[in-house]
Amino acid sequence: MDSRKQRVLEALIDDYIATAEPVGSRTLARKYGLGVSSATIRNEMADLEELGYLEQPHTSAGRMPSDKGYRYYVDEIMRPTRLNARDRERIRHAYHVRVRELHWFIHQTARLVSELTLYPSMVVAPPLAQALLVDLSFVPLGSGTVLMVLRTSTGMVENQTLAVPDEFDADKLWALAWDFTQEFRGVSLDELKNRILDPLQGDINRYRELWQLAFKWVTGRDGDDDKVSLAGPLNILNYPEFRDIEKVRRVLGFLETKTAVELVSRYFSDGVQVVIGAESSLDDIQDCSLVTATYRLHGSVVGHLLVLGPKRMQYNRVTSIVEAVSEELSRALHG
Amino acid sequence: MDSRKQRVLEALIDDYIATAEPVGSRTLARKYGLGVSSATIRNEMADLEELGYLEQPHTSAGRMPSDKGYRYYVDEIMRPTRLNARDRERIRHAYHVRVRELHWFIHQTARLVSELTLYPSMVVAPPLAQALLVDLSFVPLGSGTVLMVLRTSTGMVENQTLAVPDEFDADKLWALAWDFTQEFRGVSLDELKNRILDPLQGDINRYRELWQLAFKWVTGRDGDDDKVSLAGPLNILNYPEFRDIEKVRRVLGFLETKTAVELVSRYFSDGVQVVIGAESSLDDIQDCSLVTATYRLHGSVVGHLLVLGPKRMQYNRVTSIVEAVSEELSRALHG
DNA sequence: ATTTAGCACTCGGACAACGAGAGTGCTAAT
DNA sequence: ATTAGCACTCTCGTTGTCCGAGTGCTAAAT
Numbered sequence: 001m002d003s004r005k006q007r008v009l010e011a012l013i014d015d016y017i018a019t020a021e022p023v024g025s026r027t028l029a030r031k032y033g034l035g036v037s038s039a040t041i042r043n044e045m046a047d048l049e050e051l052g053y054l055e056q057p058h059t060s061a062g063r064m065p066s067d068k069g070y071r072y073y074v075d076e077i078m079r080p081t082r083l084n085a086r087d088r089e090r091i092r093h094a095y096h097v098r099v100r101e102l103h104w105f106i107h108q109t110a111r112l113v114s115e116l117t118l119y120p121s122m123v124v125a126p127p128l129a130q131a132l133l134v135d136l137s138f139v140p141l142g143s144g145t146v147l148m149v150l151r152t153s154t155g156m157v158e159n160q161t162l163a164v165p166d167e168f169d170a171d172k173l174w175a176l177a178w179d180f181t182q183e184f185r186g187v188s189l190d191e192l193k194n195r196i197l198d199p200l201q202g203d204i205n206r207y208r209e210l211w212q213l214a215f216k217w218v219t220g221r222d223g224d225d226d227k228v229s230l231a232g233p234l235n236i237l238n239y240p241e242f243r244d245i246e247k248v249r250r251v252l253g254f255l256e257t258k259t260a261v262e263l264v265s266r267y268f269s270d271g272v273q274v275v276i277g278a279e280s281s282l283d284d285i286q287d288c289s290l291v292t293a294t295y296r297l298h299g300s301v302v303g304h305l306l307v308l309g310p311k312r313m314q315y316n317r318v319t320s321i322v323e324a325v326s327e328e329l330s331r332a333l334h335g
Numbered sequence: 336m337d338s339r340k341q342r343v344l345e346a347l348i349d350d351y352i353a354t355a356e357p358v359g360s361r362t363l364a365r366k367y368g369l370g371v372s373s374a375t376i377r378n379e380m381a382d383l384e385e386l387g388y389l390e391q392p393h394t395s396a397g398r399m400p401s402d403k404g405y406r407y408y409v410d411e412i413m414r415p416t417r418l419n420a421r422d423r424e425r426i427r428h429a430y431h432v433r434v435r436e437l438h439w440f441i442h443q444t445a446r447l448v449s450e451l452t453l454y455p456s457m458v459v460a461p462p463l464a465q466a467l468l469v470d471l472s473f474v475p476l477g478s479g480t481v482l483m484v485l486r487t488s489t490g491m492v493e494n495q496t497l498a499v500p501d502e503f504d505a506d507k508l509w510a511l512a513w514d515f516t517q518e519f520r521g522v523s524l525d526e527l528k529n530r531i532l533d534p535l536q537g538d539i540n541r542y543r544e545l546w547q548l549a550f551k552w553v554t555g556r557d558g559d560d561d562k563v564s565l566a567g568p569l570n571i572l573n574y575p576e577f578r579d580i581e582k583v584r585r586v587l588g589f590l591e592t593k594t595a596v597e598l599v600s601r602y603f604s605d606g607v608q609v610v611i612g613a614e615s616s617l618d619d620i621q622d623c624s625l626v627t628a629t630y631r632l633h634g635s636v637v638g639h640l641l642v643l644g645p646k647r648m649q650y651n652r653v654t655s656i657v658e659a660v661s662e663e664l665s666r667a668l669h670g
Numbered sequence: 671a672t673t674t675a676g677c678a679c680t681c682g683g684a685c686a687a688c689g690a691g692a693g694t695g696c697t698a699a700t
Numbered sequence: 701a702t703t704a705g706c707a708c709t710c711t712c713g714t715t716g717t718c719c720g721a722g723t724g725c726t727a728a729a730t
Contacts, residue, residue: 022722024721024722024723025722025723026721026722036673036674037673037674037675038674038722039673039674039675039676040672040673040674042722042723042724043673043724045723046723046724056722056723057682058680058681058682059679059680059681059682059722059723060679060680060681060682060720060721060722060723061681061682061721061722061723062721062722062723063722098497098498098548099495099496099497099498100480100496100497100498101495101496104495137474139472139474139484141484141486141492145435145492147484147492147494149474149476149482151476157476157480157482157496159482159494160434160436160439161434161435161436161492162433162434162435163433163434163435213433234584234587234588234591237580237583237584237587242580243580245572245577245578245580245583248572248580248583249569249572252569252572253569256568256569357693359692359693359694360693360694361692361693371702371703372702372703372704373693373703374702374703374704374705375701375702375703377693377694377695378695378702380694381694381695391693391694392711393709393710393711394693394694394708394709394710394711395691395692395693395694395708395709395710395711396692396693396694396710396711397692397693397694398693
């Protein structure tokens with residue numbers, strides 16, 4: 001792979017990304033200043049194909065990048081672009097608000113990323129199972145309902161209104177929450193699940209039912225509702241590779257069922273990762289690429305951020321965006 | 336419109352609903368026991384077309400119902416079907432849970448309806464603007480954050496975590512919430528917006544900033560986030576009329592932007608309503624029908640429920656489902 | 671030893687011609 | 701009033717043809 005081959009590959013991928021059409025030698029010679037004739041390029045292309053970087057949909061068509069070609073492009077050729085001032089500003093100011101709710105951050109981030117990239121984007125919240133319980137409190141709302149508020153070490157504040165069997169006054173509830181917190185502070189929700197619910201003694205006994213409700217609620221929080229925020233799914237309809245309704249169904253279905261959560265935990269390591277086509281080994285998104293990044297809370301990786309698009313994705317722009325946003329998000333969560 | 340025409344129209348619509356193909360006279364004569372020959376039916380069909388109930392995509396095709404035809408079918412011909420035991424059970428048990436969160440009910444309902452009908456479904460929560468403030472409370476979460484909890488007369492419990500300027504202890508917060516509640520109880524959020532924020536005096540003055548935050552939060556709640564729950568949008572991909580990506584984009588876009596909220600308030604009256612095609616005068620869903628219903632809280636209508644599908648919708652089944660669910664939901668909210 | 675011009679070849683897509691099939695409307699017979 | 705029969709119309713799928721884009725190869729040029 002000499003440097004001219006690289007330049008040919010780069011030009012071809014750039015063109016294919018822009019047009020979604022197989023690229024021929026003539027086009028390449030004309031539009032990109034490669035300084036050689038189309039015949040020479042033809043030879044180079046034949047070589048690149050033999051090496052596995054390009055493929056041909058059929059004999060007399062131009063060539064398009066293979067997964068391996070994209071991989072080489074992403075790893076070796078592509079240089080990160082600097083985002084324009086407008087986008088940088090947008091990212092910088094995205095989190096300047098009073099709201100401190102983790103869900104809000106997640107949601108906001110997904111929207112921001114999908115609007116900047118024009119691809120669908122998902123943000124995965126810190127997995128609750130690994131979070132440690134910080135405290136639990138109850139807020140009496142009257143008429144037999146109570147608001148339970150759970151705080152965890154990942155900064156999540158989850159809450160839910162429940163119907164409770166008896167009326168409780170504020171003091172009783174306060175005492176109960178206190179006891180609960182004392183009992184379980186610092187325990188991970190995952191581990192909590194395996195705790196046997198001690199038969200309660202003494203004073204506490206009267207609150208058994210509420211205690212049990214709380215326990216059940218706290219440990220039952222891993223239904224992945226709300227843990228993932230999806231934005232801009234319809235963006236994929238703008239790309240010609242999704243003209244086929246079956247593909248749309250697969251991809252949107254994939255996004256909707258949030259299989260991505262599981263997937264993303266596989267590309268867990270820090271930093272920006274690119275997954276191209278079949279590399280994900282997920283049938284539904286064989287024709288897609290993903291760009292993922294992690295974000296941090298107090299220095300440790302707690303969640304992921306993900307962009308899904310056609311393989312013909314603007315990798316350099318997307319990776320830049322994803323990197324900038326994940327950094328800004330980590331910074332915002334820290335403060 | 337004699338009774339035989341009615342029967343022909345009914346058979347034709349039933350067939351068209353089942354097949355999505357224009358129906359010819361021969362098919363009608365063969366599959367439905369109308370007791371007359373295809374020639375007779377042909378004459379009837381010609382009449383029905385002249386009356387505006389049917390239309391022909393082109394000369395030598397069968398016929399399909401026009402909007403007017405569907406309208407007649409819905410209003411005059413169709414008889415409600417009794418749901419099967421399984422579905423009835425499903426609806427009856429849908430709300431047997433301890434969770435008392437309005438959002439949960441909304442979400443659950445949307446899912447239930449879309450799964451039963453196999454069409455996309457939306458549920459619109461009670462408009463906050465018209466709700467009256469019942470009370471506001473603050474829960475200190477430590478490290479400069481506070482959870483604000485708002486209760487309204489529509490049973491909504493909204494809450495949000497905010498970063499606050501100073502540390503507050505529980506007593507101060509309690510006092511502040513008490514004052515806030517005293518000041519504004521019974522005021523609708525809409526009206527509250529027009530209240531001038533009295534310059535605070537005396538003791539309260541110290542909390543000015545938190546007070547303002549709370550006020551801003553309470554009155555700023557009508558961004559329609561969360562007010563609408565959408566389920567099963569991808570169901571439309573199962574119907575052949577949405578083979579075309581442009582239509583899909585329009586309809587999913589319509590659902591995503593939640594224009595439906597505004598639309599639905601126009602069909603506000605109680606009970607189950609059917610809107611067919613152009614009747615909605617919304618370009619994006621010209622090829623769709625909607626079935627809407629209202630649900631009640633303590634006897635008065637507070638929200639809506641909506642199913643969107645192709646005009647070729649199973650009107651009788653959908654109306655039955657929507658009716659049963661909205662009743663069950665009202666019942667559940669009442670308790 | 672590379673590069674390039676030239677040329678024959680291949681393949682898909684667009685287009686027209688065509689026939690089959692479905693369905694109609696009309697007329698005449700029942 | 702109904703129905704059988706028939707000519708007519710229109711769509712859709714198939715087939716054949718042509719065109720253009722693009723290739724690979726060979727031979728000439730640098």
